[in-house]
Amino acid sequence: MMEGLHTSRPAPDDNVEFRAAGDSAKGEFHCSECGYGVTIVRALPICPMCGGSSWEQTSWSPFGRASTLL
Numbered sequence: 001m002m003e004g005l006h007t008s009r010p011a012p013d014d015n016v017e018f019r020a021a022g023d024s025a026k027g028e029f030h031c032s033e034c035g036y037g038v039t040i041v042r043a044l045p046i047c048p049m050c051g052g053s054s055w056e057q058t059s060w061s062p063f064g065r066a067s068t069l070l
Contacts (some may be wrong), residue, residue: 020054021044023044032052036048038055
């Protein structure tokens, strides 16, 4: 019934670190429940979109948001 449905999961050696609302943090994070993104320089909030309290830090790259115009 669910043929062809694939879910993305980290490889066994890829550890995903989750942070809780209220933790002191700095950087870009995404809510682990709905994906809402925030940039934090103090403490992680409760997610304003879904009320979730678990956050995953976004891996940052200086070219991650660069767009190319051809």
